[in-house]
Amino acid sequence: MERDVRVGVGAVPDGGALVVPVDAELTLAVFRLGERFYAVDNACPHKGGPLAEGAVEGTVVTCPWHGFTVDLGTGRCPRNPWLRVRTFAVAREDDTLRIVIPTGP
């Protein structure tokens, strides 16, 4: 099972992120790096800091709370691979991004 979240491409700042609430348990951070888009859980795997507010270098975002880093492609922290956020597939359809959220078991 899955569901889609749709976001306008123009709403995502290049080099930054858009916060997209999904439900009570999930808020996405949708990043744009040029023509590449990434969607991850906005909650940092360390203590839940807002990854969307972090600085991005390459494909790595630095959490603004305590400086842990997360690779947007893998969801893993390069220095602490046991720390990981959920990543979600993003498909661009013209001016819309479709983000697939798996649901259920």
Ligand code: FES
């Ligand atoms: S909450 Fe992100 S580094 Fe601590």
